Amino acid sequence: MTLNIPKGTRDFSSIEMNKRNYLIQTIRKQFELFGFNPIETPSIENIYTLIGKYGEEGDSLIFKLLHSGNFFKKNFLDFLKEIKNDKKTVNISKYFIEKISNKALRYDLTIPFVRYVVMHKNEIVFPFKRYQIQPVWRADKPQKGRFREFYQCDADIMSFSSSLWEEIELIQLCDEIFTKLNFPIILYINHRDILRGLVEMAGIKDHLWKDFTTSLDKWNKIGRDLVKKEMLHKGISSQSFDKVAYFIDIKENFDNKEKHLTVALQNSEKGKKGLRDLNFIYNNIKNISLQKTKLEWNLSLSRGMNYYTGTILEIVPFNNRNSISIGGGGRYDQLANSFGMNNTYGVGVSLGLDRIYLEMESENLFQTVYNYPSKVLFIHFGNEEVLYAYKIIKFLRKKGISTQLYPNADKIGKQFRYANDNNIPFAISIGKNEINKNKIKMKDLQKKTEKEYDNINDVVESINEKRKNYE
């Protein structure tokens, strides 16, 4: 048996963790500056909280947990008896899963957030602005940039009325985050009601709405021709497709594109509403201005989750070399209906930590992250010397200087090698000699210089002097 971890999961080394923590801290800081407060929900949800919320494909990608211990055994034995006596075919997946599993791992952070709001509605002050940075799990086929366990960073607002200023704030929030990360992005925007308008205008039947949006969303990835093929295959007529495609092909600026669509959608109430919303967002953002973000109206953007009801957003790196999405979001009014709470208005963004990490790594954008917290290695000469020196170790730590004691009195060369291999910049030696002279000997491992100090405060000063140059 070779030792391994499940496919689609990863171990993170200290170097990776320092970069990941830097991303999380940067995102968290901006979430809080914009007034979002942290919550967390359990990794495990009741299966009925999740099932049916992500479409059929989503349902099959939810990780389900077996009942544990005796409860599992009892249920399973009952089940076996029934199966053995039963000559009919049973609806395996549903029937069976009820017998042996009633819990599942969280698939995203939006549904648990909505569940949280409904369960805690009496304690919450609305409008409720929360952020959540936690892992989610999907039994997707693993591939580059797609993992079975990955982190989402979500900021959402839930209230009893909607305001387009919420969308504007979320766009500003993304811009601040990616500006702080020095990572330019394109923020695609669109509106589900404009898509509704296009569907009406093109005479596409209501029952094809889901198929239409699913195919349309692939436009940038698989291209016009394959999208057309898919749509025709699903029963959308060639004329209908052409009517829609005409507008997607328009390569003009926002204002001109809007003019074309205003004419085309003049008979669709939904369409006109969508255009009004987008226009409001666009004009205000133009006045407020963005830094590292190019806001772009992408008429083919429609987003996989069917719960979106208004604005939809998607974030890609500015170079978009790998045509990979690093975040998205949108408005999902009335989503809490499915949990029995009416008249809620929700909107949010979700950033994919692992995708951002990969893209920043490949663009070499982590240069400024200093990876090695330890500053000092204490060379181990023997029990007596260590005991004598331990007060210095404690003093350095009190001063905020990460200090390691090498655990054994190994050969000095081995101990220095440990410091070098761990990128520890200083080594302090207090042997018999130094004890007799009442000195502290410190080596700068990069400059390869050595100095004796009379005073521990001078040691601290030297270390801090050097830290300034790094951090």
Added chain:
Amino acid sequence: MTLNIPKGTRDFSSIEMNKRNYLIQTIRKQFELFGFNPIETPSIENIYTLIGKYGEEGDSLIFKLLHSGNFFKKNFLDFLKEIKNDKKTVNISKYFIEKISNKALRYDLTIPFVRYVVMHKNEIVFPFKRYQIQPVWRADKPQKGRFREFYQCDADIMSFSSSLWEEIELIQLCDEIFTKLNFPIILYINHRDILRGLVEMAGIKDHLWKDFTTSLDKWNKIGRDLVKKEMLHKGISSQSFDKVAYFIDIKENFDNKEKHLTVALQNSEKGKKGLRDLNFIYNNIKNISLQKTKLEWNLSLSRGMNYYTGTILEIVPFNNRNSISIGGGGRYDQLANSFGMNNTYGVGVSLGLDRIYLEMESENLFQTVYNYPSKVLFIHFGNEEVLYAYKIIKFLRKKGISTQLYPNADKIGKQFRYANDNNIPFAISIGKNEINKNKIKMKDLQKKTEKEYDNINDVVESINEKRKNYE
């Protein structure tokens, strides 16, 4: 259907999250000051990495994941066919679980750490000092202070030789953490080799070792008499029990207790080794001194996990009112053997975040944690006013002041109520009046005073002045 979350799991509100994050930050800071580096391992491990490492009870408490999607269906259909054709009884739990599950949720952080070391041994610099702060899952019966999802905070050292200075550093580490938390603790210490010596001395048979330690460990919880009853029931003789109990009953200080045991264990090599180790740790700690920690030799401490081989540690609150363990640890040399890597020496501590939280909450030790990040609410008068004022919102955020924009032009009273309910200390109003006068109006919601400012820098100064008094 009432909406709920699985038993033993919890939602955390913002107020709870701020306290939890404060604990995590404090612990993480000390881990890093002591030279431990962060890693993370996946929540999901292969089932064979975990099974067999935690004893039989542990195995049954591991949360297992169903195969997903089509793979599950195929395997399950195969299984059904076999079951239907098979008249024999099958060994359900093992046979079945192999068919439908090969993955499980992490049960602790120690086994995944050891698995990590073995898998990455060629990239790691030894001695390897890592910390890990992540949730673990156990299908335990939920009760007060026992959850099915909870956080562990682990610091461990793995190397090719052992050093008792590692134990001393870990004890110092715990003392620093609980000193920073202002939370006095008792740190119980014992040594598995001393227990081995006691077993030899009392003539208890080798095969009763596991039963002996399991019962002994309950001494502080269920008391002497019930432990005796359990041991007799398992086949340990009354005379053997009395010989061991004699030493556990000794209520003297470390040095005297050690004298008694030195005599009693003089013929046990193991016993003498254990006493030497403990003596070394005790004397050095005495010289180095502790702050909020009482180090106490607890001869009945033996720890549940059978992988410990030397020093064992357990942390309880100093008052120990709820006789609840908030952390523990010890030495587990050669544990990596089970993953095919020999001659490893490991030692570590594990702190239970959720237990520490509960105890600190009940002792009212979170007073200094300031729970409300948002400092300013921007009152919404209408689109024109918000657009005019947005540059001020951006400026405040750039200055590190968390600022919310109320999303709608609701009645002013409702907006101020939102600020009060969220403990936001300042509200800024820029209506038509203020725009004309070129002023910024800010209300201090605690003092209930209002002031007009000419200059945004004065606003920042006022807010920061007040922050000093809070934080």
